[in-house]
Amino acid sequence: MSALGFPAAAGLALADSQLRRNMRNATSTITARRAARVAEVPDWEALRDAGAAIKARAMATMPEQLEALEASVTRAGGQVHWARDAGECNEIVGGIVHGHGAREVIKVKSLATDEIGLNDALAAQGVEAIETDLAELINQLGHDTSSHILVPAIHRNRAEVKLLFERTIARGQDLGWDITAIAEAARRHLREKFLSVPVAISGANFGVAETGTICVVESEGNGRMCLTLPKVLITVMGIEKVLAHWRDLEVCLQLLPRSATGERMNPYTSLWTGVRADDGPEEFHLVLLDNGRTAVLSDEVGRQALHCIRCSACLNSCPVYSRTGGHAYESVYPGPIGAILTPQLRGLDNTSTLPFASSLCGACKEVCPVKIDIPSVLLHLRGRVVREHKRRLSPEALAMEAIGRVFASQRRYEQAQKLARLGRGPIVTAALPGWSTMRGLPEIPAQTFRDWWRTRSQQPANRNGNAPSDRNGTAP
Ligand code: SF4
Numbered sequence: 432m433s434a435l436g437f438p439a440a441a442g443l444a445l446a447d448s449q450l451r452r453n454m455r456n457a458t459s460t461i462t463a464r465r466a467a468r469v470a471e472v473p474d475w476e477a478l479r480d481a482g483a484a485i486k487a488r489a490m491a492t493m494p495e496q497l498e499a500l501e502a503s504v505t506r507a508g509g510q511v512h513w514a515r516d517a518g519e520c521n522e523i524v525g526g527i528v529h530g531h532g533a534r535e536v537i538k539v540k541s542l543a544t545d546e547i548g549l550n551d552a553l554a555a556q557g558v559e560a561i562e563t564d565l566a567e568l569i570n571q572l573g574h575d576t577s578s579h580i581l582v583p584a585i586h587r588n589r590a591e592v593k594l595l596f597e598r599t600i601a602r603g604q605d606l607g608w609d610i611t612a613i614a615e616a617a618r619r620h621l622r623e624k625f626l627s628v629p630v631a632i633s634g635a636n637f638g639v640a641e642t643g644t645i646c647v648v649e650s651e652g653n654g655r656m657c658l659t660l661p662k663v664l665i666t667v668m669g670i671e672k673v674l675a676h677w678r679d680l681e682v683c684l685q686l687l688p689r690s691a692t693g694e695r696m697n698p699y700t701s702l703w704t705g706v707r708a709d710d711g712p713e714e715f716h717l718v719l720l721d722n723g724r725t726a727v728l729s730d731e732v733g734r735q736a737l738h739c740i741r742c743s744a745c746l747n748s749c750p751v752y753s754r755t756g757g758h759a760y761e762s763v764y765p766g767p768i769g770a771i772l773t774p775q776l777r778g779l780d781n782t783s784t785l786p787f788a789s790s791l792c793g794a795c796k797e798v799c800p801v802k803i804d805i806p807s808v809l810l811h812l813r814g815r816v817v818r819e820h821k822r823r824l825s826p827e828a829l830a831m832e833a834i835g836r837v838f839a840s841q842r843r844y845e846q847a848q849k850l851a852r853l854g855r856g857p858i859v860t861a862a863l864p865g866w867s868t869m870r871g872l873p874e875i876p877a878q879t880f881r882d883w884w885r886t887r888s889q890q891p892a893n894r895n896g897n898a899p900s901d902r903n904g905t906a907p
Contacts, residue, residue, distance in 0.1 A: 507705020
């Protein structure tokens with residue numbers, strides 16, 4: 432993945448008129464569908480409040496919830512692994528795959544595994560990871576990266592997909608323009624893999640601490656095949672996906688599909704708890720992934736980003752994302768949620784432009800089903816960028832810092848006032864180059880208030896015992 436920074440990467444994206452057309456069509460369709468489905472729910476705001484409270488409680492008690500989840504999964508016959516970072520997670524997964532002698536694995540769409548570069552890590556160990564989600568398959572065949580949380584190939588249109596499939600899995604066959612026929616090519620390609628590959632890898636939408644149940648929601652049924660047919664199932668779950676109670680799912684599973692795809696309920700919701708004889712995988716591994724999440728949790732403002740349930744409503748409603756598309760964010764988490772999550776997970780060093788990739792219009796906050804205040808987190812991160820990274824680089828920031836020091840001391844302040852009277856134009860122009868070119872300077876009075884006050888105090892009181900009047904106009 433390139434590292435141009437958002438402004439340069441967005442510039443490239445905006446120059447691609449086909450991409451802008453694809454994005455406009457896709458995001459406006461999903462946004463309209465979401466609005467219609469949300470309007471059907473009279474207590475939508477109460478549901479959002481409940482979702483926000485559920486996530487806030489789960490994050491506030493995360494250590495206990497994760498330990499409870501580990502105990503529940505183990506009790507149900509699963510095995511739990513803890514991964515501090517991407518390298519550790521890839522090693523754990525690779526070790527399990529090799530332990531079963533597998534050279535191929537099938538995958539359910541998973542942002543967590545994209546985040547840690549699992550496919551490349553497995554390839555380096557001689558294992559081919561086969562994406563089974565249609566959009567992920569399109570990206571894999573096209574050596575492309577995801578540009579949307581839910582619809583990773585949203586930047587591609589039907590013609591592009593048809594030509595790609597004809598070049599790859601259809602081996603030169605003309606698929607025609609019927610969307611069913613194009614999708615059928617992927618179905619035939621994947622069916623054989625579902626039936627023969629012994630290990631599947633998934634992410635998780637939710638993990639319930641109380642019961643040890645893992646939940647994956649999807650629209651195509653490919654996930655259900657991966658979760659039930661292979662002998663071994665490995666789930667990589669970001670630790671922020673933990674929920675305390677089974678009943679929490681009731682709220683989350685209402686909020687997610689309406690916000691995500693504008694559906695009343697999800698077409699495929701798979702829930703499993705450990706392993707069961709003669710039913711589904713014989714071996715289940717849950718890998719709990721940190722990879723920077725505990726650091727995010729320690730930031731009082733930024734930790735809201737961990738409440739995200741990956742619905743993508745903020746992406747579709749964002750005027751910036753819907754024009755640039757997802758690649759400009761140079762992360763598996765694009766759009767407004769990416770602008771606040773990626774810098775916190777990866778650090779601000781290489782992501783300092785992302786918190787500025789927003790007009791702060793607030794559309795993301797309005798649609799977020801768990802009420803994440805994205806604009807506030809963006810402002811918080813912008814502040815950190817300025818404090819931690821730009822201070823030494825920007826002349827304006829340096830000038831502001833110098834002015835701050837002047838205002839912090841009475842003596843320095845008075846000296847500065849004297850200096851300003853002597854040569855206010857040149858001094859201020861030099862100190863505030865950008866500011867002073869756009870604004871006129873007010874007249875600086877001949878005498879400051881403090882000087883006037885000192886002079887007044889030194890004059891004798893009048894006959895009535897009062898201090899001399901300032902009616903002569905001597906006061907500044
Ligand atoms: S931040 Fe909110 S709106 Fe955006 S993907 Fe996450 S849950 Fe959805």
